[in-house]
Amino acid sequence: MNYTYILLILLIPLAVFLLLGLFNKKIKPAISGYIGVFGLLTTTVFSFYTAFQYFFVAGKVDGAFPVLGQKTVWMNFTESLHIDMGFLIDPISVMMLIVVSTISLMVHIYSRGYMKGDEGYTKFFAFLSLFTFSMYGLVLATNLFQIYIFWELVGVSSYLLIGYYYTKESAVAAAKKAFIVTRFADLGFLIGILIVGYYTGTYDFETLNNPEGSPILNWAATSFMGLSVLTWGLILIFIGGAGKSAMFPLHIWLPDAMEGPTPVSALIHAATMVVAGVFLVARLFPMFYFVEDGFALQIVAFVGAFSSLFAAIIALTQTDIKRVLAFSTMSQLGYMMLALGVSGYDGHDGLGYMASMFHLFTHAMFKALLFLCAGSVIHAIHSNYLKDMGGLRKYMPITNITFLVAALAISGVPPFAGFWSKDEILAAAFEHNKLLYAVGIIVAGLTAFYIFRIYFGIFWGKDRQYEHTPKESPISMTFPLIILAILSATVGFIPFPDFISPDRMGFEAHLNVPLALTAVIVGFLGILLAWIFYKKETDLATKVTQQLGVFYTWTFNKFYFDELYLYITKNILFKGVATSAAWFDRNVVDATINAIGNSTVGVSKKIKGLQSGRVQDYALAFVTGVVVLALVFIYIWTI
Amino acid sequence: MIQGITIYELLTVTSILFFIGIYGFITRKNLISILISVELILNASVINFVIINKYLYPDVLQGVVFSIFIIAVAAAETALAVSIIINLYRQISSVEVKDIETMKY
Amino acid sequence: MERIIFYFLALLIIIFAIASVSSRKMLRSVIYLLFVLCSIAGVYFLIDYNFLAAIQLTIYAGGIIVLIIFSVLLVHHIEMQLEIAKLSRKIITGLACLLGLAVFLVTLYSHEFNVVGTAIPTEVSEIGTLLLSYEAGGFILPFEVVSVLLLAAMIGAIVIAKGTILSESNKKTV
Numbered sequence: 008m009n010y011t012y013i014l015l016i017l018l019i020p021l022a023v024f025l026l027l028g029l030f031n032k033k034i035k036p037a038i039s040g041y042i043g044v045f046g047l048l049t050t051t052v053f054s055f056y057t058a059f060q061y062f063f064v065a066g067k068v069d070g071a072f073p074v075l076g077q078k079t080v081w082m083n084f085t086e087s088l089h090i091d092m093g094f095l096i097d098p099i100s101v102m103m104l105i106v107v108s109t110i111s112l113m114v115h116i117y118s119r120g121y122m123k124g125d126e127g128y129t130k131f132f133a134f135l136s137l138f139t140f141s142m143y144g145l146v147l148a149t150n151l152f153q154i155y156i157f158w159e160l161v162g163v164s165s166y167l168l169i170g171y172y173y174t175k176e177s178a179v180a181a182a183k184k185a186f187i188v189t190r191f192a193d194l195g196f197l198i199g200i201l202i203v204g205y206y207t208g209t210y211d212f213e214t215l216n217n218p219e220g221s222p223i224l225n226w227a228a229t230s231f232m233g234l235s236v237l238t239w240g241l242i243l244i245f246i247g248g249a250g251k252s253a254m255f256p257l258h259i260w261l262p263d264a265m266e267g268p269t270p271v272s273a274l275i276h277a278a279t280m281v282v283a284g285v286f287l288v289a290r291l292f293p294m295f296y297f298v299e300d301g302f303a304l305q306i307v308a309f310v311g312a313f314s315s316l317f318a319a320i321i322a323l324t325q326t327d328i329k330r331v332l333a334f335s336t337m338s339q340l341g342y343m344m345l346a347l348g349v350s351g352y353d354g355h356d357g358l359g360y361m362a363s364m365f366h367l368f369t370h371a372m373f374k375a376l377l378f379l380c381a382g383s384v385i386h387a388i389h390s391n392y393l394k395d396m397g398g399l400r401k402y403m404p405i406t407n408i409t410f411l412v413a414a415l416a417i418s419g420v421p422p423f424a425g426f427w428s429k430d431e432i433l434a435a436a437f438e439h440n441k442l443l444y445a446v447g448i449i450v451a452g453l454t455a456f457y458i459f460r461i462y463f464g465i466f467w468g469k470d471r472q473y474e475h476t477p478k479e480s481p482i483s484m485t486f487p488l489i490i491l492a493i494l495s496a497t498v499g500f501i502p503f504p505d506f507i508s509p510d511r512m513g514f515e516a517h518l519n520v521p522l523a524l525t526a527v528i529v530g531f532l533g534i535l536l537a538w539i540f541y542k543k544e545t546d547l548a549t550k551v552t553q554q555l556g557v558f559y560t561w562t563f564n565k566f567y568f569d570e571l572y573l574y575i576t577k578n579i580l581f582k583g584v585a586t587s588a589a590w591f592d593r594n595v596v597d598a599t600i601n602a603i604g605n606s607t608v609g610v611s612k613k614i615k616g617l618q619s620g621r622v623q624d625y626a627l628a629f630v631t632g633v634v635v636l637a638l639v640f641i642y643i644w645t646i
Numbered sequence: 647m648i649q650g651i652t653i654y655e656l657l658t659v660t661s662i663l664f665f666i667g668i669y670g671f672i673t674r675k676n677l678i679s680i681l682i683s684v685e686l687i688l689n690a691s692v693i694n695f696v697i698i699n700k701y702l703y704p705d706v707l708q709g710v711v712f713s714i715f716i717i718a719v720a721a722a723e724t725a726l727a728v729s730i731i732i733n734l735y736r737q738i739s740s741v742e743v744k745d746i747e748t749m750k751y
Numbered sequence: 752m753e754r755i756i757f758y759f760l761a762l763l764i765i766i767f768a769i770a771s772v773s774s775r776k777m778l779r780s781v782i783y784l785l786f787v788l789c790s791i792a793g794v795y796f797l798i799d800y801n802f803l804a805a806i807q808l809t810i811y812a813g814g815i816i817v818l819i820i821f822s823v824l825l826v827h828h829i830e831m832q833l834e835i836a837k838l839s840r841k842i843i844t845g846l847a848c849l850l851g852l853a854v855f856l857v858t859l860y861s862h863e864f865n866v867v868g869t870a871i872p873t874e875v876s877e878i879g880t881l882l883l884s885y886e887a888g889g890f891i892l893p894f895e896v897v898s899v900l901l902l903a904a905m906i907g908a909i910v911i912a913k914g915t916i917l918s919e920s921n922k923k924t925v
Contacts, residue, residue: 618750619747619750620747620748620749621743621744621747621750622743623671623672623673623674623680623743626668626671626672627672630668630672
């Protein structure tokens with residue numbers, strides 16, 4: 008089956024970006040909206056077609072889904088070490104194609120309504136297409152360097168989109184923060200890539216991930232400070248992934264990234280870009296599992312679990328609904344990392360891997376839906392804060408229902424999608440490490456609580472008097488909400504284990520009823536608690552806040568991590584490193600260059616006297632030259 | 647040939663005259679003085695031609711005839727030089743070398 | 752006898768040449784040049800090239816010196832002292848010239864000249880015939896060219912030196 012048409016999936020968004028970017032002012036906004044949506048619709052159709060072909064028509068070869076793709080050598084470091092460019096088709100990349108296309112298409116349609124009337128409308132769609140192109144490139148990458156290139160491109164698109172309202176200082180600062188933090192993490196990523204490439208002799212994913220291939224078999228060949236160098240390389244690569252997926256302590260950029268328009272938050276910071284880190288670990292999963300008996304994988308699991316808990320606690324107290332959703336994303340990403348961390352490799356042991364990818368899939372649906380609903384509410388009320396909202400169920404029925412569907416999904420209520428994926432994660436964690444299971448259960452409860460806190464806070468609670476009566480959003484915005492709601496409700500029934508597993512062979516999974524029941528009960532407890540606190544208007548919440556006192560303040564201020572980082576950057580980096588570097592640059596480097604220039608001018612001033620304009624001087628030089636030449640030729644250099 | 651005078655002495659004299667002309671050309675600050683120095687140089691070379699003709703090839707006369715031509719050309723050149731000096735004098739009222747140094751850095 | 756005359760003439764040449772080049776008065780410089788030229792004519796007489804000596808006196812001493820004197824009278828205050836060059840310049844030039852002279856002399860004196868001893872008298876008619884002969888070794892072409900050159904020099908001198916008045920009136924008529 009010839010998959011070369013997949014290049015079209017990559018090139019159509021790129022073409023849309025170039026078209027809209029270059030002809031920005033000349034295209035009418037309505038047209039650019041249609042161009043963006045149409046481009047994405049085409050790629051979505053192609054993605055679905057690919058998935059259909061790959062999973063159903065071509066199916067398994069020798070019991071496992073084949074790894075296909077095409078690549079060409081792009082740049083040679085040495086004879087054997089080279090960077091290729093191409094695309095790689097395997098189960099998770101096809102799955103990601105579907106996720107990215109669907110969410111991106113929904114966000115494009117939604118943006119037509121949300122960004123209407125905005126000045127940079129065409130620019131917005133251009134950036135969205137750029138992002139989609141970068142994300143496709145990332146999931147289809149065949150080797151570490153190619154994924155790094157698209158990784159950076161995704162970072163750039165994120166920067167452009169967060170800083171979209173470029174006249175707002177906070178947005179510009181947030182964009183810089185996001186880019187710098189992820190760039191810093193990418194330094195680790197790059198060093199990890201170089202280490203892995205140097206010690207295994209290849210960057211190619213197929214070779215690296217082969218359990219019988221030389222990279223994995225010879226992992227113990229070189230070691231450094233007690234661990235294999237490959238382990239260090241994988242840890243560094245994970246640091247890159249942790250930066251992009253907002254794991255602790257590189258999470259500080261994600262709440263600030265909410266300064267961007269809500270469709271951006273839905274697309275990038277909920278469903279697609281932030282899962283790049285998870286995707287990276289999944290992509291290199293055989294290496295993570297086999298090298299040093301999964302040492303790096305342990306680190307992944309614990310970082311994921313901690314981030315998950317950390318974010319869930321902070322999300323309990325935030326009053327900006329987008330910030331709540333941002334921390335919720337961080338928490339769910341922690342879940343995905345946790346699931347990867349507790350996974351095995353063969354057959355049923357790969358439950359964690361499958362659960363992580365399943366959760367990625369379902370989370371994309373309902374988190375994007377949550378963000379788009381929040382955007383719909385913000386669009387109607389023109390405020391992000393809970394205190395300005397209440398009783399909106401009367402005015403915005405569709406948003407109400409779809410938000411409820413998404414909230415039920417994220418809380419793990421059957422039969423919605425979140426229940427199935429979260430249950431698999433908890434089952435995998437239970438089999439592997441009870442502590443991680445406990446963390447997972449607690450986070451599940453907290454998730455249900457904070458999501459329903461904002462649900463009740465927005466749509467129930469006190470009936471406020473609004474200056475402009477909020478109306479339901481236009482059809483361009485509610486249509487994606489409805490589609491995503493349907494998907495959130497139904498995708499849980501896809502038999503994921505048949506398709507996605509570490510060894511690509513698929514396995515039989517069955518529902519662990521006791522664990523599932525526990526998770527559902529915890530979820531309902533969370534919902535109940537939120538009902539008590541928030542459904543009707545009470546001051547129960549305020550009283551509890553006062554009781555908690557200091558603990559509340561700390562949580563509300565996100566444990567002061569932003570302030571800590573700001574302090575370090577200002578006092579240590581700026582004052583210490585940057586000023587001395589600047590001094591050196593100005594006084595040493597510039598001085599050298601200026602000295603060279605000045606000396607040239609000085610020499611020139613001295614010797615310009617040779618061109619005096621006086622014929623006699625020229626004659627003198629002439630005569631002297633002739634005499635000297637005569638001397639030389641007659642007496643000194645006799646031929 | 648002159649009895650008792652070797653060719654070397656004659657050539658010595660012409661060489662000294664030649665270099666005096668060059669010295670004058672480079673040192674003098676007046677255009678007409680430079681012209682005079684050029685005449686000295688030319689004369690030195692004329693004597694050279696004649697001497698060599700007389701001493702080394704006395705049966706032919708190429709040296710003499712060539713000297714006639716040199717003298718003719720020198721005359722023409724001096725005439726033109728003087729006319730240029732007059733013209734220049736009319737423009738800048740000076741025949742000093744330091745006033746015509748315009749083509750410099 | 753001839754030796755003494757020759758040494759005397761040589762001495763005159765050199766002394767007057769040096770005087771010409773270093774004199775501070777314009778007219779004196781020209782007159783010293785005149786003396787140099789006459790001495791050179793004397794040398795030609797000694798060598799027995801009478802025709803050439805005559806030409807030297809006529810053209811150089813008679814024509815060119817007169818020309819230069821006229822130009823001096825046209826552009827100068829005769830009594831004015833000429834400027835002399837800076838000492839550094841004189842030294843450098845002097846050194847260069849001395850060096851050149853040394854090179855010349857050393858080269859000259861180390862060369863063997865095949866001097867032909869016989870003295871063959873020359874007729875003026877031979878010079879004339881040589882000037883106008885068409886055979887190989889004849890100088891008819893340079894002769895004609897020199898005449899054209901002199902014509903060009905005449906025209907050129909007239910054009911350059913005639914001034915703006917005539918040329919403006921020419922422009923009006925054309």
